[in-house]
Amino acid sequence: MSSSMEKPFYFQPPWNILFELHRLQKIMPWDVNISFLLGSFLEEMEKRGEIDFRASGVALDSSTTIYLMKSKLLLKLEEPPPPPKLPPDFLPPPLFLPLRYELSSTTIHHLLNVLDEVLKGERLVPSEPRLEPFLPTPEVLPQVDLYLMEIEERMENLYNLLCQFASEAKLIVFSKVVAGLEKLEAVKKFIILLFLAQRGKVNLWQEEDFGGLYITITGGPSVE
Amino acid sequence: MNEKEQESSESLKEEKFTRDLAVLEAALYVAGRPLDFKTLGRLIGTRSKTKVKRLAKTLMEKYKNRDTALEILEFEGERFVLQLKAEYTPKVRRLATRQLLSRGPLKTLSYVAYRQPVPQLQVIDVRGHHAYGHLRQLEDLDLIIRERAGRKKVIRTTEFFADYFGLSHDLRTMKRQLKSIFEDFARPELEEKTNLEK
């Protein structure tokens, strides 16, 4: 048998995963680094001088599928695996603070010194009754699967949060909404935001292609 | 029981007594405020008032017999306190640098004291949402208590609060005291003095 009958290089690991998609059922899509696979696949092809457009097409198609699987997992709010941990650092035992009495210097004068300011705050508070939450939770939830229910709940939470932001400033910047959040949490918030936009509850726009994302509340049909 | 056994049981009792004394001392030292019989009894695992009283009195005597700057006093309402003898306060007061509370919680406490008993919601309305944290801190320090009144929570100051600031335990008297000090404050010539004190 000549070498031309040999299996093509991309049937070997690590590229074989792109050509044996049924194997993906058994492993986590998070374990597949698509950009590395495609990059090295192209490099290898160039190195060997065997340009095969059919194989490239299949690789691209498989990558899209894997990417889709990852997106679905994200929507299911499943955490990607944590990065590999280094061996743990030495953790010393807790340092217990010795108990010592300490005379504090606060007197009745300090206490009453700040009262004036506080009472001014009291006059600023309107005496009207407190507002009910914007969107009352429906008494009976429709029989939907848990995942959808969670999305509904998250939509409502996010919507309430946005309303809160809107009461402070008319224009809401997305980066402010996700400030301080983990990357994954921010992505989840963004996806829920897309749901809200799709329902017509909010409008989204950008001034430049990669500029900040702005949100306005349109007060469209209720989130239900 | 033979003589030896009796002796060893006696010595065990004495040991327990000494240990209990030390626990009471530890409690009074750390608290820095009057503690009642119930609190003290819990620490040494007894509900007997007589026992706690005997221990507290012994400790009081021990302190009296030492040439020391500290003393143990009995307060009305069967409470005991360990404190610095008044004569030493002027000499060492300036070493006390720690504020009891930072400004935010102090403001919240000030409002509660002035308006008590006050619904929790009213405190949050006036002081903002961060006041939930203040209330927790004030409760931990035993300066306020939250009581349920139907569906509402109502807040008032504790006896320790009154002791700490030298105010009456009677709510009406205390509020009168607070009001009168507060009004004195508002007078400009006094304001100046207070600023100097800061």
Place this chain on the structure above:
Amino acid sequence: MNEKEQESSESLKEEKFTRDLAVLEAALYVAGRPLDFKTLGRLIGTRSKTKVKRLAKTLMEKYKNRDTALEILEFEGERFVLQLKAEYTPKVRRLATRQLLSRGPLKTLSYVAYRQPVPQLQVIDVRGHHAYGHLRQLEDLDLIIRERAGRKKVIRTTEFFADYFGLSHDLRTMKRQLKSIFEDFARPELEEKTNLEK
């Protein structure tokens, strides 16, 4: 000087000594932190280190000889502190008016002290995400500071931290002292005690 005069001068001296002892005790009680010879000397109107040292040592001995829950310790840098003996801490810690830290934040503090100056990210990596809260608490209590170093935040303990634990202000010495404290902790009989404190 005749015998009588001498006697009365002696007794005057003794009186002054007793009174000075009480002032030192008052100062240590009120301050709740280690005080150095200079501060103590100022209070009793002397610049003589020897005198202050003799007084402080006498006070220390007096406390040692009593069956008491309190102790006076000498720290590096000629400083003295009055505090509760550690064995009584578990029983009375919830009575303390000072905001105390629970086990989690104390572990974070331990780690920071041991690895300082340490990047904030490293602390979070080792102690987990809840450590952000610990760091805030520790900062509020003035036990640590966070400094910007370029885009990173770097954490170290404060001078107050060193004073509180009676540790050296020199980083290398402090780390050596901490190491020996941690080794003490590792001994099983102490570990048990510490677990109880939770």
